[in-house]
Amino acid sequence: MSNSAVFLDRDGTLTRDIGFSHRVEDFALLPGVIEGLEKLKTYKLFIVTNQSGIARGIFSKEDMESYNNKLLHVLSAHNINIERVYFCPHAPEDNCACRKPKPKMIRDARDKYQLDLVSSWVIGDKASDIVLGINSGMKSVFLLTGLGPSQLAVAREKNPSYIAGNLSRAADFLKFSDYDKIVDSKKLVEISIKLKSTGKRIVTLNGTFDILHEGHDYIVSEAKKQGDVLIIAVNSDSSVRQNKGNDRPLNNELSRQKMMANYMEVDYVTVFNETTPVRLLEKIRPDVHVNGSEYGKDCVEASTIKKHGGSIHIVKLLPGLSSTRIIKGELNQ
Ligand SMILES: [Zn+2]
Incomplete structure (x- = not known):
């Protein structure tokens, strides 16, 4: 399964989403994240995140990197390894090639790590994460953490494979074999x-x-x-x-x-x-x-x-x- 990946959204999926989160002081993991990622260790793990706060001048790329490093540090203390964080720094109106749900960040990861996307997953709390799955040929799980409850109606129309209360339950769904x-x-x-x-x-x-x-x-x-x-x-x-x-x-x-x-x-x-x-x-x-x-x-x-x-x-x-x-x-x- 080593060329299967799980692409994780960041804000509202792994970490508390307060809107343009970037201060290390505001950092908090969501319930079920450590348990969930521990269950997913047989997959290559990636973070894919839209960070338009950079283009909007709300925070700098360095602020985002400090915040990401805090996250990666906390995860590595639990022996959870994230292969790489892919981010889009642009605003929606920039019409860039990388902003989710466009599949460029996924395709870059696929090419660099020789991933099999058919056996890979995207997990997120926004309807655009489910669309990202469709656009890149991956299955998806929609989470009811973060913005999930307010995005549920739109996300359901995109037919995620599963809707889970948190990341740990999503991991259970991916791991099913019995x-x-x-x-x-x-x-x-x-x-x-x-x-x-x-x-x-x-x-x-x-x-x-x-x-x-x-x-x-x-x-x-x-x-x-x-x-x-x-x-x-x-x-x-x-x-x-x-x-x-x-x-x-x-x-x-x-x-x-x-x-x-x-x-x-x-x-x-x-x-x-x-x-x-x-x-x-x-x-x-x-x-x-x-x-x-x-x-x-x-x-x-x-x-x-x-x-x-x-x-x-x-x-x-x-x-x-x-x-x-x-x-x-x-x-x-
Ligand atoms: Zn972009």
């Missing part, structure tokens, strides 16, 4: 029957799992403690639209299944088309079905589970965390 865990519901029922015949305790958990956060990590780990085999049932795209409206989900059902399969606690992931998982649970007959405390013991699944001798386990929600808050830009900034 296709064996993703099975259709018919296969899953066969697997469940076999597992139960060998005495395994089966646990189920369902949801949309669109923009993952620590609350999802917590409910998954609590669910796994209830038995031997953890099955995740993901709402299909059409059932999410029925439940939550046409703006959701942000990520399609395959992407959402991949992200759940990434958890080491998860054994199998499937998708279901109805607005509730009752029909699927009727066939799987789990020993324990796990739900978040927002639904409670009398959730729609309860009677189906109990009819077959199973029980409902409720996991308390972690306060303050929600996908909606990430989408609104209230978290991870």
Whole structure:
């Protein structure tokens, strides 16, 4: 994978974006950046950034370099190596060849480092980063850090491969490889029957799992403690639209299944088309079905589970965390 690269935007993707950020005193990394870059070490890492503050006279090239050096220094303390920082110093009206989303900086990197762009990615919090991916033949992940929440509607029209709450979740998406865990519901029922015949305790958990956060990590780990085999049932795209409206989900059902399969606690992931998982649970007959405390013991699944001798386990929600808050830009900034 050594000729695969990840091109990272700087402001709002790696560092806090206060608008024309250039003072070392204002430097701050965003949540998930170190974890994310550590997961991406198998790729060559580059920063590609528009710095029109130079052309506008807001700061000098030297100011930008001091700021970049601060960033590179902090990253190298975590053994994270950035091959090179590519920057455009021009203003939009200069109509230069290099300003993102034009692909010149990417092509320069490709030629210098012999990169394979088809297996490379761009990650950023602006719609122009997604367009950069299109213009240079790379896949992209859009982040809901920085300007992400305000750029989301425009970015979605450009079809990024994934929309992530922060860089660490984006890295999880890039690293996915465990296709064996993703099975259709018919296969899953066969697997469940076999597992139960060998005495395994089966646990189920369902949801949309669109923009993952620590609350999802917590409910998954609590669910796994209830038995031997953890099955995740993901709402299909059409059932999410029925439940939550046409703006959701942000990520399609395959992407959402991949992200759940990434958890080491998860054994199998499937998708279901109805607005509730009752029909699927009727066939799987789990020993324990796990739900978040927002639904409670009398959730729609309860009677189906109990009819077959199973029980409902409720996991308390972690306060303050929600996908909606990430989408609104209230978290991870
Ligand atoms: Zn330029």
